[in-house]
Amino acid sequence: MFIWALEVAKSALFSQQTAIYVTSHNIANVNTPDYSRQQVILSTLGPVNLPVGYLGRGVWVEEVRRIYDRFLMLQVNFQYSEKSFWETNNKVLSQIETLLGDSEESGLGALMDEFFNAWHQLSLNPQGYGERVALLRIAENLSDLISYKAKSLIQTGKDLIKEIESVLTDINRLLSEIAQINGKIRLGRNDLFDERDRLLKELSSYLNFTVLEDGEGKVTLLVGGISLVEGLEAHSLTLESDPSGKIKIKLQGPGTFDVTSFVSLGKLGALIKAENEIVPSFLEKLDEFARMIISEVNKLHSEAEGQKTYTRIEGLYDLTNPPFQVPQGTFQICVYSPNGDVGIHQILFDGDLQNLIDQLNTITGLYAEIKNGKLHIYTDTRYSFSFARGERESSGIVSALGLNLFFTGWDASTIGVNPLLRNDPAYISVATKPKSPDDNLNALLIGELGQGPFKEFYGSVVGEIGLMVKDAQKRFEVSEGLLQSLQARREEISGVSLDEEMLNLIKFQRSYEAAAKIVGIVDELLETLISLR
Amino acid sequence: MFYRVTNNLLLLQALYQLGKQSRNLGRLQEQAASGRKILRASDDPTGMMISFRLLGQLNRFEQYKKNIDFGLRWLSYNEAVLNDLEENISKAMEVAVSQASDTANSDTRKASAVFIRGLKQTVLQLANSNFEGRYIFAGLSGKEAYDEAGNFLGDRGVFQISIGEGVLVRINLTGPEVFGEDEENLIKALDELAGFLEGNDPEGIRQMLDKLQINLDRVIEARSKIGALSSQLEGYKAILDDKTIRVNSSLSEIVDADLAQVITELSSRQLAYQATLLAVKRLFDETLISLLR
Numbered sequence: 001m002f003i004w005a006l007e008v009a010k011s012a013l014f015s016q017q018t019a020i021y022v023t024s025h026n027i028a029n030v031n032t033p034d035y036s037r038q039q040v041i042l043s044t045l046g047p048v049n050l051p052v053g054y055l056g057r058g059v060w061v062e063e064v065r066r067i068y069d070r071f072l073m074l075q076v077n078f079q080y081s082e083k084s085f086w087e088t089n090n091k092v093l094s095q096i097e098t099l100l101g102d103s104e105e106s107g108l109g110a111l112m113d114e115f116f117n118a119w120h121q122l123s124l125n126p127q128g129y130g131e132r133v134a135l136l137r138i139a140e141n142l143s144d145l146i147s148y149k150a151k152s153l154i155q156t157g158k159d160l161i162k163e164i165e166s167v168l169t170d171i172n173r174l175l176s177e178i179a180q181i182n183g184k185i186r187l188g189r190n191d192l193f194d195e196r197d198r199l200l201k202e203l204s205s206y207l208n209f210t211v212l213e214d215g216e217g218k219v220t221l222l223v224g225g226i227s228l229v230e231g232l233e234a235h236s237l238t239l240e241s242d243p244s245g246k247i248k249i250k251l252q253g254p255g256t257f258d259v260t261s262f263v264s265l266g267k268l269g270a271l272i273k274a275e276n277e278i279v280p281s282f283l284e285k286l287d288e289f290a291r292m293i294i295s296e297v298n299k300l301h302s303e304a305e306g307q308k309t310y311t312r313i314e315g316l317y318d319l320t321n322p323p324f325q326v327p328q329g330t331f332q333i334c335v336y337s338p339n340g341d342v343g344i345h346q347i348l349f350d351g352d353l354q355n356l357i358d359q360l361n362t363i364t365g366l367y368a369e370i371k372n373g374k375l376h377i378y379t380d381t382r383y384s385f386s387f388a389r390g391e392r393e394s395s396g397i398v399s400a401l402g403l404n405l406f407f408t409g410w411d412a413s414t415i416g417v418n419p420l421l422r423n424d425p426a427y428i429s430v431a432t433k434p435k436s437p438d439d440n441l442n443a444l445l446i447g448e449l450g451q452g453p454f455k456e457f458y459g460s461v462v463g464e465i466g467l468m469v470k471d472a473q474k475r476f477e478v479s480e481g482l483l484q485s486l487q488a489r490r491e492e493i494s495g496v497s498l499d500e501e502m503l504n505l506i507k508f509q510r511s512y513e514a515a516a517k518i519v520g521i522v523d524e525l526l527e528t529l530i531s532l533r
Numbered sequence: 534m535f536y537r538v539t540n541n542l543l544l545l546q547a548l549y550q551l552g553k554q555s556r557n558l559g560r561l562q563e564q565a566a567s568g569r570k571i572l573r574a575s576d577d578p579t580g581m582m583i584s585f586r587l588l589g590q591l592n593r594f595e596q597y598k599k600n601i602d603f604g605l606r607w608l609s610y611n612e613a614v615l616n617d618l619e620e621n622i623s624k625a626m627e628v629a630v631s632q633a634s635d636t637a638n639s640d641t642r643k644a645s646a647v648f649i650r651g652l653k654q655t656v657l658q659l660a661n662s663n664f665e666g667r668y669i670f671a672g673l674s675g676k677e678a679y680d681e682a683g684n685f686l687g688d689r690g691v692f693q694i695s696i697g698e699g700v701l702v703r704i705n706l707t708g709p710e711v712f713g714e715d716e717e718n719l720i721k722a723l724d725e726l727a728g729f730l731e732g733n734d735p736e737g738i739r740q741m742l743d744k745l746q747i748n749l750d751r752v753i754e755a756r757s758k759i760g761a762l763s764s765q766l767e768g769y770k771a772i773l774d775d776k777t778i779r780v781n782s783s784l785s786e787i788v789d790a791d792l793a794q795v796i797t798e799l800s801s802r803q804l805a806y807q808a809t810l811l812a813v814k815r816l817f818d819e820t821l822i823s824l825l826r
Contacts, residue, residue: 097573097575117592120600121596121599123695125667436674436688436690444693447596447695458585459581460582466581467575469575491545492536492537492538495537495539495541495542496539
């Protein structure tokens, strides 16, 4: 009987020792991220049948259980994908916002006002050299700023691709680590479950996926129904771009699958959206804005006369593939002959370029031809020419032909000031009538474009990006709040409470002491027995 | 409510709250430092769009004011020239009146002829007046308006300035409008008068008196046109000043932060932040471990 009691005490000593060990493991891991606390499950050892009846054999550690909620984990992971989507989305949009946005004193809006005001200033003194130089300087600042913005946007797109590549490297590393754990995991290996859940959570920050878990704890990960990880095998994601410049995410498994459209959340989802939708759409808007300025200013500028007339002009646009559609209508060409007379010729463009060239060639002293797709007009010696509008309004033909331009280029990346004007500001067209150097009407008309739709358009682009950033910020805050509350729930269930562990420690310590006391008492009893003679 | 409160749970909550609060604090601090409500488009996208438009208006108003100032300078120069012109015509008429009478004789008329020829030179100079390098009566030709013989060399081009959105105003008078058409213009009339004086022809001198009167009337009319235009420009300038003030105040409503409000909010948020920090510290002091010690 005494020996039996000793056995019971021994089981208690061992079990309490194990419990203290688990408690200290919990305390040790109180700050380990995503650690799930462990609990010792004690149960009685089955009784033996003795003549006095059934007597218990003591205690044993049935299981060291990991406390966690699988459903909660899936929710946390989903919310984590959502949060990191908005986080990245917000980051990219803010970058574009800074790029497009303006401070009040400087920036595109103010520069546009300055540009049109410079035309007004020139209208007050049409022959002024200083006014012309000032106008050109401002125009260059304006076109530089527009193209700087376009180039920065394009650079943002390139940087995004680099970021996507590094994200894919991280994802592929996580996938193979998860597959490795699949090979080692079995029930009871709490540390591996913790490690795997940590990896799944990290993976969730990159993309959204489905998790299937079998009875042994092995997971299969799916994206769009196609497996990323299955058993010991990890597939990988690669980046490809299609001819239109859009990127695609390919899953390389037993075959190659395009999973771009399935990756809608996480950092990768946000980066794909930014690269394929957001950046191109703002670049398009910037281009549209630049085209508007180029075509409206050029339309007025080209069908008017500067202080100097041309003896030779080369079109700046390739007419085999013109950047601006050449409209039909009329314009005038004013030919100055050697005796100082001006002949004004009305030219009708009916859509047939050869016809236009023929009309020009019939004018005395004037020649026109197409070289390398570009229109050239030149004169006999001592002849010269200039352009004027055919009707009250400019037709836009001359500018679409690439002649007598103020701005060169056709979109935000290519906009620039015509180098001819930079070399000789006298070519800036201020007069609408020939032989009228003090005529300022054209400068007035271009100056009045300042109230036109450009500013409104650019303002709406800035407003749009502002709205998008604001929306993304809100969505980020909401998803962060939800994630926070889910993580708090997870912590409530799986987190380590030091108070609790301290109490357990005291409890197990006392139990251990009590069990030890039993050993002592049994020892004394045996002593008593043995000392009997 | 949480049933099981762990150490990390408290920390997690505190960090989340502190993060949110410091974001708010940062935003308020930015507003207080810059004095602006809108620092980037996302602060208030519609406000940003409106401020964009208003700023554009202000910049245009500034330019219109510059245009008007130029116009006023130009007009006052024109007015001065027309005044001189009127004086000179009056002098010529006085001479004509006195020399047309019977008390005058060929000697006085010869002497007056010299005077009138001098007067004609003055008038010619006035006709070729230039303002900041531009011949004011030459239209848009950019050349002198009249030659010695009194022939008009310029054109009838209209010189306009822009004084408001879509408002173009003509501010120049061309030679013929001030001096008359070439056949009977003032310069030629003075030449003719000098001729009659030299020729000792009272009848001719009397005829010229009528012509000079017509010229005087035309100049006076031109001057009153210029005067009317000046006051029109002044009126526009006053309207622009008024508009500038109004646009400025609506811009300030949209863009400027209410500093009193911002600073009040800032200090109350700061208090909340400090309170959170204090609460966290207290919580971590109160553990079983410290009791067991």
